[in-house]
Amino acid sequence: MGSETTVPRHRVGYWFSEKKSKKFNLEEFHGICDQAGLDLIKINLTLPIEDQGPFSAIIHKMTDVIAQADLGDPESLTIVQSFERFICANPKIKIIDPFDNLRQLLDRYQTYSKINNSDLHKAGEVFVPPFVDLVSNDVEENIRKLREAGVRYPFVCKPAVAHGSKMAHQMSIIFHEGAVKDCEPPCVAQTFIPHDAILFKIFVIGKKYFVVERPSLKNFSAAEIPTIFFDSHDVSKPDSVSLLSVLDDDEKCNVHPTINGELLDRVMSMLRIALEMNLFGVDIVVEKNTGHYAIIDINAFPGYEGVPDFFTHVTEVLKAIVESSPVSSSSSITTTTSSRGVGEEDSGIDTGDSSDEKRHQGNNQSVRVKRSSALFNSTNNIQI
Numbered sequence: 001m002g003s004e005t006t007v008p009r010h011r012v013g014y015w016f017s018e019k020k021s022k023k024f025n026l027e028e029f030h031g032i033c034d035q036a037g038l039d040l041i042k043i044n045l046t047l048p049i050e051d052q053g054p055f056s057a058i059i060h061k062m063t064d065v066i067a068q069a070d071l072g073d074p075e076s077l078t079i080v081q082s083f084e085r086f087i088c089a090n091p092k093i094k095i096i097d098p099f100d101n102l103r104q105l106l107d108r109y110q111t112y113s114k115i116n117n118s119d120l121h122k123a124g125e126v127f128v129p130p131f132v133d134l135v136s137n138d139v140e141e142n143i144r145k146l147r148e149a150g151v152r153y154p155f156v157c158k159p160a161v162a163h164g165s166k167m168a169h170q171m172s173i174i175f176h177e178g179a180v181k182d183c184e185p186p187c188v189a190q191t192f193i194p195h196d197a198i199l200f201k202i203f204v205i206g207k208k209y210f211v212v213e214r215p216s217l218k219n220f221s222a223a224e225i226p227t228i229f230f231d232s233h234d235v236s237k238p239d240s241v242s243l244l245s246v247l248d249d250d251e252k253c254n255v256h257p258t259i260n261g262e263l264l265d266r267v268m269s270m271l272r273i274a275l276e277m278n279l280f281g282v283d284i285v286v287e288k289n290t291g292h293y294a295i296i297d298i299n300a301f302p303g304y305e306g307v308p309d310f311f312t313h314v315t316e317v318l319k320a321i322v323e324s325s326p327v328s329s330s331s332s333i334t335t336t337t338s339s340r341g342v343g344e345e346d347s348g349i350d351t352g353d354s355s356d357e358k359r360h361q362g363n364n365q366s367v368r369v370k371r372s373s374a375l376f377n378s379t380n381n382i383q384i
């Protein structure tokens with residue numbers, strides 16, 4: 001039995017890079033949005049946006065375009081400026097996520113500083129490994145800066161620009177002072193944290209987050225050895241099989257690192273408050289010997305590989321956002337809805353895809369997952 005109700009439909013604009021669009025099943029996204037009363041409209045950035053609206057919300061990943069504009073690329077600058085003018089003139093349109101919030105993640109030094117200056121330390125045993133920005137080619141000056149910032153050897157040298165071009169992911173491991181010359185400024189040097197070659201990627205979608213396990217760098221220590229150069233995408237993607245991730249024989253039986261639900265809930269609450277974003281990813285390694293969590297990377301709108309039903313979760317966020325304000329820029333249609341409500345109650349913490357090897361866990365429990373499967377999601381602890 002059904003009853004007739006009027007459900008307002010909303011137009012939601014979207015823009016993703018070609019690379020991201022190829023990876024996403026956009027047809028599926030369109031279908032899920034359609035069922036939720038959202039009309040997805042692909043935005044053409046080379047045409048006036050005002051001619052493509054109206055929109056209730058816009059979801060995008062324009063980090064690369066913003067980064068290029070900030071570096072002075074004229075074409076990107078034109079796109080970003082006209083987009084920002086449009087947003088300014090239409091303040092009711094919800095942007096997921098706002099440009100200024102994304103900008104804080106474009107530069108690694110800025111990101112780490114922001115997190116370090118937040119209330120993160122109140123969450124418990126979690127830290128950002130010591131880091132410093134290197135902007136000069138003067139090796140002596142860089143050595144001095146490294147010392148002053150408490151960055152120890154080995155350290156990971158990362159390009160200052162965090163997103164976009166392939167260059168953003170070209171890194172090196174510097175093992176001793178004599179190799180500081182191998183740093184390529186502008187970059188950020190960050191103390192290497194031994195973590196038994198396991199990385200936890202925490203993918204945030206609105207108030208939910210999902211944990212996925214990935215391969216990572218093996219345990220390195222200071223030594224008079226040459227710099228190792230690597231591409232981060234060769235190390236920590238789901239199917240990466242880098243030699244840099246193979247633990248030494250005497251460490252192969254080390255206890256597999258785990259991540260604790262309650263501490264993680266607190267960390268993610270703090271980060272969400274600090275960043276004010278709906279779509280982001282956090283890379284955490286568990287420090288060998290102490291078990292403390294080291295936050296080593298934060299990504300705007302990451303790939304979400306391994307997160308079950310990604311589009312369903314994103315659509316829920318979009319729907320909540322467009323419905324949180326007076327209906328503007330929307331049209332109404334009449335549909336038939338079932339008199340029985342769809343099970344929408346929030347169960348707090350629940351498991352994702354049941355085919356994954358994972359344990360349901362409430363707070364206070366350690367959990368372990370098969371690599372690349374979504375570990376769990378928490379829906380109750382991240383507050384806007």
Ligand SMILES: Nc1ncnc2c1ncn2[C@@H]1O[C@H](COP(=O)(O)OP(=O)(O)OP(=O)(O)O)[C@@H](O)[C@H]1O
Nearest residue numbers: 129156169190191192193216217232236296297299
């Ligand atoms: N401080 C650190 N201590 C130990 N390992 C680290 C550290 N920083 C980075 N790594 C290793 O290097 C890899 C790449 O680092 P990072 O995540 O900063 O790069 P990225 O290019 O921004 O990655 P992403 O693809 O997630 O954006 C990590 O997945 C991890 O294996």
Ligand SMILES: O=P(O)(O)O[C@H]1[C@H](OP(=O)(O)O)[C@@H](OP(=O)(O)O)[C@@H](O)[C@@H](O)[C@@H]1OP(=O)(O)O
Nearest residue numbers: 019020063162163164168281299302303304305
């Ligand atoms: O999704 P995009 O194409 O934008 O690429 C992002 C990539 O996702 P992918 O794995 O699908 O390539 C992310 O990896 P995961 O954290 O999800 O592993 C991470 O590397 C981001 O920094 C990349 O953003 P970019 O640096 O390119 O702006």
Ligand SMILES: [Mg+2]
Nearest residue numbers: 232236283297
């Ligand atoms: Mg990373």
Ligand SMILES: [Mg+2]
Nearest residue numbers: 162297298299
């Ligand atoms: Mg990153």
